[in-house]
Amino acid sequence: MGGSTRCRTWAALTLLMLASEGCVTGHLFDAALRREQPLSYHDALVDGDRLTLGYTALVTNDAGRVVARKERRAAISLTALHRQDLPVEAFPVEHLADDAPLTGRRLAIGAEGGEGGPPGYLETEAAPDGREISFVLHDSSGGPYAPFYSSALTRTSTAPWVYPLLPLGVAVDLATFPILLVFFPVMLLIGA
Amino acid sequence: MRGSRGATFQSMLPVLWLVAGCAAGGAPATPDRSPFHFPADTFAFANVTLMEYEIDPVTREVSSHPREKPPEVTLQCGAMVRAARQFYSVARFDPSAPAADAQTYEHLVREVLDTDPRRPSNQRVVIPGYHDLRDLSGAQAPLVKAMLAGPWETYLQRGNWRMIFPFRPEQQERVAGQLLDGLARGWPPIVHVLRFPERTINHLVLVFDAEQTPAEIRFHVYDPNDAERPLELVFDRGARIFSYSATSFFPGGPVKAYEVYDGWLY
Numbered sequence: 001m002g003g004s005t006r007c008r009t010w011a012a013l014t015l016l017m018l019a020s021e022g023c024v025t026g027h028l029f030d031a032a033l034r035r036e037q038p039l040s041y042h043d044a045l046v047d048g049d050r051l052t053l054g055y056t057a058l059v060t061n062d063a064g065r066v067v068a069r070k071e072r073r074a075a076i077s078l079t080a081l082h083r084q085d086l087p088v089e090a091f092p093v094e095h096l097a098d099d100a101p102l103t104g105r106r107l108a109i110g111a112e113g114g115e116g117g118p119p120g121y122l123e124t125e126a127a128p129d130g131r132e133i134s135f136v137l138h139d140s141s142g143g144p145y146a147p148f149y150s151s152a153l154t155r156t157s158t159a160p161w162v163y164p165l166l167p168l169g170v171a172v173d174l175a176t177f178p179i180l181l182v183f184f185p186v187m188l189l190i191g192a
Numbered sequence: 193m194r195g196s197r198g199a200t201f202q203s204m205l206p207v208l209w210l211v212a213g214c215a216a217g218g219a220p221a222t223p224d225r226s227p228f229h230f231p232a233d234t235f236a237f238a239n240v241t242l243m244e245y246e247i248d249p250v251t252r253e254v255s256s257h258p259r260e261k262p263p264e265v266t267l268q269c270g271a272m273v274r275a276a277r278q279f280y281s282v283a284r285f286d287p288s289a290p291a292a293d294a295q296t297y298e299h300l301v302r303e304v305l306d307t308d309p310r311r312p313s314n315q316r317v318v319i320p321g322y323h324d325l326r327d328l329s330g331a332q333a334p335l336v337k338a339m340l341a342g343p344w345e346t347y348l349q350r351g352n353w354r355m356i357f358p359f360r361p362e363q364q365e366r367v368a369g370q371l372l373d374g375l376a377r378g379w380p381p382i383v384h385v386l387r388f389p390e391r392t393i394n395h396l397v398l399v400f401d402a403e404q405t406p407a408e409i410r411f412h413v414y415d416p417n418d419a420e421r422p423l424e425l426v427f428d429r430g431a432r433i434f435s436y437s438a439t440s441f442f443p444g445g446p447v448k449a450y451e452v453y454d455g456w457l458y
Contacts, residue, residue, distance in 0.1 A: 087406045151430025
């Protein structure tokens with residue numbers, strides 16, 4: 001009885017700790033979280049129903065500090081680009097390999113259209129800090145197109161240094177979780 | 193054995209609540225009230241940080257030093273946003289009625305502050321002689337300042353337990369949805385904005401409006417540390433992260449956010 005009860009107690013505690021994402025473990029994962037968002041576009045090609053993009057991405061940590069830059073490629077559907085009502089989280093994006101070939105009709109970027117100008121171009125909009133936060137595709141062969149917001153190209157990843165630290169994080173969480181379970185109702189009782 | 197399972201289940205309850213996050217409450221709207229309006233529904237004075245901050249314009253590093261004179265209203269962001277929402281919910285101003293004496297105002301302000309800060313109240317407290325909270329708190333500043341709860345109310349805000357746990361992007365997305373729900377119900381949410389374990393910001397603000405674009409949701413907030421202008425808490429739909437405006441003490445940038453004064457857990 002004593003052994004199996006102890007096992008169950010530890011199993012329940014571990015489950016509880018994991019369910020709460022663990023204070024230390026969770027913050028380790030937060031610290032290792034990386035977000036990539038476009039800084040500037042340098043390639044844009046229309047290939048059938050796809051617009052293929054080459055761009056420089058800023059990699060930031062969870063506190064928003066820049067930790068790296070990467071060259072990325074992605075493709076978006078021109079059909080989706082016709083729709084005005086798609087929020088960025090629902091916009092279909094295909095992230096391509098960094099060395100994926102860029103094929104199709106090349107467009108100018110940031111250029112103005114007009115007589116004698118390019119038949120198609122991306123009109124980009126930059127934030128005060130210089131990040132190109134959106135663009136509108138102008139193309140005589142199709143359109144009009146809705147603005148495309150760069151945050152649709154957001155990628156998240158986890159820095160690999162966090163994994164060797166996980167056993168330590170879990171151990172600290174297991175040790176401190178019972179204290180938190182006591183602290184929690186106390187805070188509810190005395191809290192305003 | 194049965195008892196042991198029951199005890200395990202009971203011990204899991206707080207965590208189930210924790211995992212569920214700020215479940216949307218069923219608070220009804222305040223039907224006889226127009227939407228929360230800045231500056232009318234806010235205090236004429238500001239909460240002032242205990243320290244004076246300097247932000248490097250290039251590196252955005254923040255340094256601080258003690259103020260020469262301790263501020264009159266400090267560490268009371270929680271008390272101020274809580275009170276602003278209570279006034280919004282309960283107080284009805286009647287500028288056409290003759291102004292009352294200080295004792296009457298003290299009694300009326302006490303009545304407002306004694307109402308439940310977590311849900312709209314059916315109680316109405318008519319405050320004569322002033323147009324709105326901005327007007328009242330400007331003219332009766334010493335009285336109102338004295339009646340606001342002290343820093344303990346912010347330190348011991350019930351929802352503070354949540355701040356030490358991590359906030360994942362999907363949880364932040366749920367918070368953005370809850371804030372929109374609150375605004376749609378006519379109940380301006382109070383939000384704890386933080387960067388724990390960093391100490392660069394640990395602050396309570398009141399959300400009173402939102403603008404949505406395909407890329408982001410711009411929540412307009414009443415920051416009790418700034419009586420002059422509303423600030424913005426922006427949710428990036430793609431990155432699923434909040435960012436807060438630059439202030440005199442914070443350089444601006446990503447923050448975590450969760451709703452407080454919402455239900456018995458927060």
